[in-house]
Structures are given as C-alpha cells and as structure tokens.
Amino acid sequence: MIELSKAEFDVLDALWINYPATASQIIERLSDDKQWHEKTIKTLLGRLVKKGALTFEKDGRQYIYMPCIERADYTLKESQNFIERFFSGRIAPLVSGFAKSEQLSQQDINELKKVIDDWEKNQK
Amino acid sequence: MIELSKAEFDVLDALWINYPATASQIIERLSDDKQWHEKTIKTLLGRLVKKGALTFEKDGRQYIYMPCIERADYTLKESQNFIERFFSGRIAPLVSGFAKSEQLSQQDINELKKVIDDWEKNQK
DNA sequence: AATTATAGATTACAAGCGTAGTCTTAAGTT
DNA sequence: AACTTAAGACTACGCTTGTAATCTATAATT
Numbered sequence: 001m002i003e004l005s006k007a008e009f010d011v012l013d014a015l016w017i018n019y020p021a022t023a024s025q026i027i028e029r030l031s032d033d034k035q036w037h038e039k040t041i042k043t044l045l046g047r048l049v050k051k052g053a054l055t056f057e058k059d060g061r062q063y064i065y066m067p068c069i070e071r072a073d074y075t076l077k078e079s080q081n082f083i084e085r086f087f088s089g090r091i092a093p094l095v096s097g098f099a100k101s102e103q104l105s106q107q108d109i110n111e112l113k114k115v116i117d118d119w120e121k122n123q124k
Numbered sequence: 125m126i127e128l129s130k131a132e133f134d135v136l137d138a139l140w141i142n143y144p145a146t147a148s149q150i151i152e153r154l155s156d157d158k159q160w161h162e163k164t165i166k167t168l169l170g171r172l173v174k175k176g177a178l179t180f181e182k183d184g185r186q187y188i189y190m191p192c193i194e195r196a197d198y199t200l201k202e203s204q205n206f207i208e209r210f211f212s213g214r215i216a217p218l219v220s221g222f223a224k225s226e227q228l229s230q231q232d233i234n235e236l237k238k239v240i241d242d243w244e245k246n247q248k
Numbered sequence: 249a250a251t252t253a254t255a256g257a258t259t260a261c262a263a264g265c266g267t268a269g270t271c272t273t274a275a276g277t278t
Numbered sequence: 279a280a281c282t283t284a285a286g287a288c289t290a291c292g293c294t295t296g297t298a299a300t301c302t303a304t305a306a307t308t
Contacts, residue, residue, distance in 0.1 A: 005265055009209070023285075039268050042286070047265090061275055061285050075210045076221045082206050085133070086199045091222060092235030097200045098215060099243045109240055111216030116233055116240075119223045129295055147255075163298050166256070171295090185255050185305055251308075258301070264294085271288070278281080 001077050002053050002069060010034065011044040012053055016071045020057075020064045125201050126177050126193060133198075134158065135168040136177055140195045144181075144188045 004012065014029040015021055021029075027041050045065065048054045056063035080089075087093040095112070098104050128136065138153040139145055145153075151165050169189065172178045180187035204213075211217045219236070222228050 006209075007266060036266095037268055040266075043266090043268075046287080061273085063286075072221060072224075075218075076225055076227075078206075078210060079218050079221060080227065082202075085130075086202060090235070091219060091228070091232055092239055094199075094203050095215060095219070095236060096239045097196060097203060099239050099246075100196075101200055103200075103204065104215070104243055108215055109243060111214070112219060112236065112240060115216055115220045115223050116236060119228055119233060122223075131296060160296095161298055163300095164296075167296085167298075170257080185303085187256075249308100251306100253304100253306075255304085256302090258299105260299075261297090263296090266293085267291090269288105269290075272286090274283100274285090276281100276283075278279100 002051050002074075004048070004051065004053060004074075007040075008044050008048055008051070008053070011041060012048055012067060012074075013071070015054065015065055015067055020066045022059075022062050022064055024062075026065070126175055126198075128172070128175065128177060128198075131164075132168050132172055132175070132177070135165060136172055136191060136198075137195070139178065139189055139191055144190045146183075146186050146188055148186075150189070 010033075011026060011030065014026045017029060023042060023045060026045070027038050030036060030041060045054070045063075049056065053069055054065050054067050056065045058064075083089055083091055083094060095104075098108075134157075135150065135154065138150045141153060147166060147169060150169070151162050154160060154165060169178075169187075173180065176192055178189050178191050180189045182188075207213055207215055207218060219228075222232075
C-alpha cells in the first residue's frame with residue numbers, strides 16, 4: 001500500500017474535494033486551514049506523484065492533477081491498520097472507548113444503528 | 125499529548141502487558157513478534173523515558189520500568205485524532221466503511237450492539 | 249582483589265518528513 | 279523579438295525514526 005505522511009494526506013485530501021485540479025487550486029483550498037507556503041505544497045505534490053498517489057497531465061505550463069487512489073479505499077486501509085495496531089483488529093473496543101469517555105452523541109448512536117441495520121439487511 | 129512512534133508504542137505495549145518490568149522482560153516479550161536487537165529496544169526504552177511515557181526505579185544495575193500513561197487513555201486519544209483526520213470526527217463513517225467492504229463479522233455486530241445498548245442504558 | 253560480563257549511556261547513520269529557497273525554462277506580455 | 283513571470287525541478291536542512299554499535303561503569307564471578 002502507498003504510505004502517505006500527514007502533510008501529504010492533507011494535500012491529497014484537498015484534491016479529493018474536486019478533481020482534476022491545478023496546483024493553484026489546491027493551494028487555494030488549503031489556504032483556509034493551513035499556513036503552508038506555496039512551495040511546501042508543491043513539494044508535497046511532487047512527493048505524491050513520486051509515490052504514485054496522483055498523476056497529472058500537462059496543460060501549457062501547468063499540471064492538472066488527479067488522484068490515483070480513492071479516498072474511501074485509502075481510509076479503509078488506514079482504518080484497518082489502526083484498529084489492528086491498537087485494538088487487535090476488533091472495532092467494538094474502539095467504539096466502546098468513545099462511549100466510556102462520553103464521546104458519543106445521540107446522532108453517532110443513530111448513525112451506528114443504521115450501519116448495523118443495513119449490515120443485517122444485507123445478510124438476509 | 126505525548127507523541128509516540130510506532131516502534132515506541134510497541135515497546136510500551138509490551139510493558140502494558142504486565143508492569144513493572146525490567147528491560148530483559150520487555151525484550152523477552154517482544155522477541156515473539158519482532159526481530160529487534162536488544163540494543164534497539166533499549167534505545168526505544170530510553171526515548172520513551174525521555175518523552176515521559178514511562179519511568180523507572182533502579183534495582184541494582186537494572187531498571188524497573190513503569191508506564192506513566194494508561195493504554196486506554198493513549199488509544200482513546202489516538203482514536204479521536206484518527207477519526208478527526210479521516211472522518212471529520214464522526215465515528216459511524218469508519219464503521220460504515222468496514223461494513224461496506226465486508227470487514228464486519230457477526231461477532232463485531234453483536235459487540236457493537238452491546239456498546240450501543242450500554243450507552244443507552246447509561247442515558248436514562 | 250582482579251577480572252569479566254552486562255546494564256544502561258552515548259554515539260551513529262541513513263531514510264523520511266516538514267518546511268521552504270533557488271534554479272530553469274517555457275508561457276505570457278509589451 | 280525581448281523581457282518578465284511564474285510553474286515546476288532541484289536543492290537544502292534540521293528533526294524524527296528505525297536500527298543498532300560502541301563506550302562506561304558497576305555488579306557478579308573467580
């Protein structure tokens with residue numbers, strides 16, 4: 001699997017919002033949350049290309065970037081990894097930890113119920 | 125919050141199994157899973173002490189190590205962090221991703237139901 | 249008491265990461 | 279056509295991390 005650093009992920013995440021996109025557009029999107037220099041983001045784009053996480057096409061002297069991987073796929077793999085490391089691969093202890101420390105809202109509970117519901121419907 | 129690298133976490137995790145413990149005991153515990161040189165583990169122990177994740181008492185020429193943080197606390201914070209980064213702080217999308225990719229077993233579902241159940245009892 | 253072994257302290261070193269600055273070249277402007 | 283931007287390429291640099299090897303001092307052994 002492609003391994004991304006935090007900063008690399010954040011750049012890719014800005015691309016996932018809407019793509020294809022140019023470097024300037026990505027820089028623009030990131031400017032709200034991060035205080036990153038334009039050069040920093042370009043370095044990260046280069047590293048992402050090198051890692052195979054995104055490609056580009058030339059358009060004049062700009063590049064038009066596109067992700068090579070999907071967000072859902074990436075986050076699923078990271079989630080598996082995370083849960084394996086910290087909870088021996090079981091998901092309930094993670095949720096249980098949140099519950100115990102009062103981190104769950106009624107909305108979270110409703111959403112979780114729906115996930116369970118859908119899962120059960122799918123089993124039939 | 126104390127930030128631990130993967131390798132550091134693994135060492136601390138071996139201590140959490142049972143503590144206080146000496147370096148040799150920790151090395152012994154890790155020998156099953158990891159091919160780490162004894163020196164490597166000692167380096168990591170030193171870094172953990174420096175980061176404030178564990179302390180020790182002297183006993184002759186050995187150190188007896190003890191964690192300064194609890195596993196549940198650490199994993200909770202890491203979980204929050206993780207869910208914030210990848211799922212905007214909401215837990216259901218993570219579980220939903222697992223469900224969609226057939227990663228959930230009936231046992232997981234039962235455990236999740238129990239967590240929800242307990243949560244609801246607690247609300248009353 | 250002298251010697252040896254070993255625990256921890258210190259040092260090492262390459263790769264990855266965050267964070268840019270400088271260089272080069274082609275596109276845009278006059 | 280000449281000049282100026284600005285996009286991407288290349289270089290930089292200190293910090294962390296993984297992964298030990300060497301140094302030092304003290305406990306154990308002879």
